[in-house]
Amino acid sequence: MPAIDWLKNADEALRRAKGERKPILLDFSAAPT
């Protein structure tokens, strides 16, 4: 499975989503990193 390039910034994601017309997946975690 290819690695996922997770963003860390919601506003950047919103800008990118508008441009690409793609939904956004927000993942909220408390798991050890």
Add this chain to the structure above:
Amino acid sequence: MIQEHFVPVKFHIKEQKAMFDRFGVLWTPTQIILDADGAERHRIEGFLPADDFLAQLEFGLARAAFENQRYNEAGSLFREVVEHHPDAGVAPEARYWSGVSAYKASNDAAPLKETAQDLSRRYPESEWTKRASVWAA
């Protein structure tokens, strides 16, 4: 699947607590699907096994299309959830909304009756079968 269909963003409670507050997240893990305009369309709270998780992601794509009134696309996506993940917890709900999408796209009530019958046959114990039962007559 995630990279192909979504702009993915990850927040950790220790690093970005403000984002938990901004989106009203009170428990982990939580995933929220926003449409391309930033409106929340689906929320997943708590751990799920892989098949159920993927089904929920696909369901979220379908909800985003449905709530933006793209009913033909939504119907296809809801049907795919049922076809790809027939045993997932969200499958009966996806079957329900596939019927609603078909009705919304066509203004023909026949898909609702067919949906009620299909739900009754495939998922007799589901809450969504009860909700669709009014269409069966």
